[in-house]
Amino acid sequence: MLSKTCEYAMRTLICIALHYKEEERVDLKKITEAINAPLPFVIKIMQQLAKAGLVISKKGPNGGFFLSEAQRNMPLINIIKLIDGNELFTNCILGLKKCTENKPCPLHFKFKPIKAELQKLFDMHSIETIKNDLETQKFFLSIS
Numbered sequence: 001m002l003s004k005t006c007e008y009a010m011r012t013l014i015c016i017a018l019h020y021k022e023e024e025r026v027d028l029k030k031i032t033e034a035i036n037a038p039l040p041f042v043i044k045i046m047q048q049l050a051k052a053g054l055v056i057s058k059k060g061p062n063g064g065f066f067l068s069e070a071q072r073n074m075p076l077i078n079i080i081k082l083i084d085g086n087e088l089f090t091n092c093i094l095g096l097k098k099c100t101e102n103k104p105c106p107l108h109f110k111f112k113p114i115k116a117e118l119q120k121l122f123d124m125h126s127i128e129t130i131k132n133d134l135e136t137q138k139f140f141l142s143i144s
Contacts, residue, residue: 001118006083009045010076010127011035013055016065017072017131025064052082067127076130077122089119 002010015034016026032042046065049055054074056066080088092099093111101108 001088002080003084005041005045006080008035008037008041009049009079009083012042012045013049013067013071013079013127014130014134016055016067017127018134020066025058025062025066027064031065048082049079054079054082072128072131073126075123076125076127077119080122089115 012031012035015031019026019030019034028039028042028046031037031046032039035042046055046057050057050065054071056068056071058064058066092105093107094105096105099105099108
Protein backbone atom coordinates (compact mmCIF):
# COMPACT_ATOMS: atom_id res chain seq x y z
CA MET A 1 0.00 0.00 0.00
CA LEU A 2 2.67 2.50 0.98
CA SER A 3 5.82 2.87 -1.08
CA LYS A 4 9.14 1.74 0.39
CA THR A 5 10.21 5.39 0.42
CA CYS A 6 7.17 6.30 2.53
CA GLU A 7 7.77 3.38 4.90
CA TYR A 8 11.41 4.43 5.35
CA ALA A 9 10.40 8.08 5.83
CA MET A 10 8.04 7.13 8.67
CA ARG A 11 10.60 4.81 10.26
CA THR A 12 13.23 7.54 9.96
CA LEU A 13 11.05 10.07 11.77
CA ILE A 14 10.18 7.51 14.46
CA CYS A 15 13.90 6.78 14.88
CA ILE A 16 14.65 10.47 15.31
CA ALA A 17 11.83 10.88 17.84
CA LEU A 18 13.07 7.90 19.85
CA HIS A 19 16.75 8.87 19.88
CA TYR A 20 16.80 12.66 19.96
CA LYS A 21 18.22 14.38 23.02
CA GLU A 22 18.30 18.17 23.36
CA GLU A 23 22.08 18.44 23.23
CA GLU A 24 22.60 15.60 20.74
CA ARG A 25 20.97 15.36 17.32
CA VAL A 26 20.44 12.08 15.47
CA ASP A 27 22.99 11.64 12.69
CA LEU A 28 22.63 9.89 9.35
CA LYS A 29 24.77 6.95 10.43
CA LYS A 30 22.52 6.19 13.40
CA ILE A 31 19.41 6.52 11.21
CA THR A 32 20.72 4.23 8.46
CA GLU A 33 21.75 1.60 11.00
CA ALA A 34 18.47 1.81 12.90
CA ILE A 35 16.19 1.51 9.88
CA ASN A 36 18.57 -0.77 7.92
CA ALA A 37 18.57 1.34 4.77
CA PRO A 38 21.31 2.42 2.37
CA LEU A 39 22.87 5.82 3.11
CA PRO A 40 22.14 7.40 -0.32
CA PHE A 41 18.45 6.43 0.03
CA VAL A 42 18.25 7.91 3.54
CA ILE A 43 19.98 11.11 2.39
CA LYS A 44 17.41 11.55 -0.38
CA ILE A 45 14.51 10.97 2.04
CA MET A 46 15.96 13.36 4.64
CA GLN A 47 16.42 16.08 2.00
CA GLN A 48 12.79 15.70 0.96
CA LEU A 49 11.54 15.75 4.57
CA ALA A 50 13.71 18.75 5.50
CA LYS A 51 12.69 20.72 2.40
CA ALA A 52 9.02 20.14 3.27
CA GLY A 53 9.61 21.20 6.88
CA LEU A 54 8.82 17.80 8.39
CA VAL A 55 12.24 17.49 10.07
CA ILE A 56 14.91 19.97 11.18
CA SER A 57 18.47 19.57 9.97
CA LYS A 58 21.39 21.18 11.77
CA LYS A 59 24.89 21.22 10.30
CA GLY A 60 28.16 21.24 12.19
CA PRO A 61 29.88 19.24 14.92
CA ASN A 62 26.69 18.94 16.98
CA GLY A 63 24.62 18.56 13.83
CA GLY A 64 22.07 16.00 12.84
CA PHE A 65 18.33 15.79 12.72
CA PHE A 66 15.58 16.49 15.20
CA LEU A 67 11.85 17.15 15.37
CA SER A 68 10.03 20.06 16.94
CA GLU A 69 6.97 19.36 19.05
CA ALA A 70 4.72 20.39 16.14
CA GLN A 71 6.57 18.03 13.79
CA ARG A 72 6.29 15.14 16.25
CA ASN A 73 2.55 15.78 16.55
CA MET A 74 1.70 16.23 12.87
CA PRO A 75 -0.58 13.53 11.47
CA LEU A 76 1.09 10.64 9.64
CA ILE A 77 -1.07 11.48 6.65
CA ASN A 78 1.18 14.53 6.04
CA ILE A 79 4.15 12.23 5.50
CA ILE A 80 2.16 9.92 3.24
CA LYS A 81 0.85 12.78 1.11
CA LEU A 82 4.34 14.28 0.79
CA ILE A 83 6.01 11.04 -0.29
CA ASP A 84 3.25 9.06 -2.03
CA GLY A 85 0.65 11.71 -2.76
CA ASN A 86 -3.05 11.29 -2.15
CA GLU A 87 -3.51 8.29 -4.46
CA LEU A 88 -3.95 5.73 -1.68
CA PHE A 89 -7.09 7.57 -0.61
CA THR A 90 -8.43 8.57 -4.02
CA ASN A 91 -7.40 6.06 -6.70
CA CYS A 92 -9.13 2.89 -7.79
CA ILE A 93 -7.92 -0.23 -5.95
CA LEU A 94 -7.59 -2.00 -9.31
CA GLY A 95 -5.69 0.91 -10.82
CA LEU A 96 -8.42 1.80 -13.29
CA LYS A 97 -8.37 5.41 -14.46
CA LYS A 98 -12.09 5.57 -15.25
CA CYS A 99 -13.42 4.13 -11.98
CA THR A 100 -15.92 6.63 -10.53
CA GLU A 101 -19.02 6.72 -8.38
CA ASN A 102 -21.13 6.63 -11.57
CA LYS A 103 -19.02 3.96 -13.32
CA PRO A 104 -17.48 1.91 -10.49
CA CYS A 105 -15.16 -1.08 -10.79
CA PRO A 106 -16.33 -4.31 -9.09
CA LEU A 107 -14.43 -3.41 -5.87
CA HIS A 108 -15.17 0.34 -5.78
CA PHE A 109 -17.89 0.36 -3.12
CA LYS A 110 -16.26 -2.43 -1.10
CA PHE A 111 -12.94 -0.57 -0.89
CA LYS A 112 -14.40 2.93 -0.39
CA PRO A 113 -15.00 2.50 3.38
CA ILE A 114 -11.56 0.91 3.78
CA LYS A 115 -9.94 3.95 2.14
CA ALA A 116 -11.90 6.21 4.49
CA GLU A 117 -10.76 4.18 7.53
CA LEU A 118 -7.13 4.28 6.37
CA GLN A 119 -7.32 8.03 5.94
CA LYS A 120 -8.84 8.38 9.40
CA LEU A 121 -6.15 6.12 10.93
CA PHE A 122 -3.29 8.09 9.40
CA ASP A 123 -4.95 11.37 10.30
CA MET A 124 -5.41 10.39 13.96
CA HIS A 125 -1.87 9.12 14.59
CA SER A 126 1.42 10.98 14.67
CA ILE A 127 5.09 10.21 15.17
CA GLU A 128 4.56 11.14 18.83
CA THR A 129 1.67 8.69 19.33
CA ILE A 130 3.77 5.91 17.80
CA LYS A 131 6.75 6.88 19.98
CA ASN A 132 4.53 6.87 23.08
CA ASP A 133 3.07 3.48 22.14
CA LEU A 134 6.55 2.05 21.71
CA GLU A 135 7.68 3.42 25.06
CA THR A 136 4.87 1.52 26.81
CA GLN A 137 6.54 -1.65 25.51
CA LYS A 138 3.16 -3.04 24.46
CA PHE A 139 4.25 -2.68 20.86
CA PHE A 140 7.37 -3.55 18.92
CA LEU A 141 9.20 -1.85 16.08
CA SER A 142 12.61 -2.99 14.93
CA ILE A 143 14.41 0.33 15.31
CA SER A 144 17.34 0.16 17.63
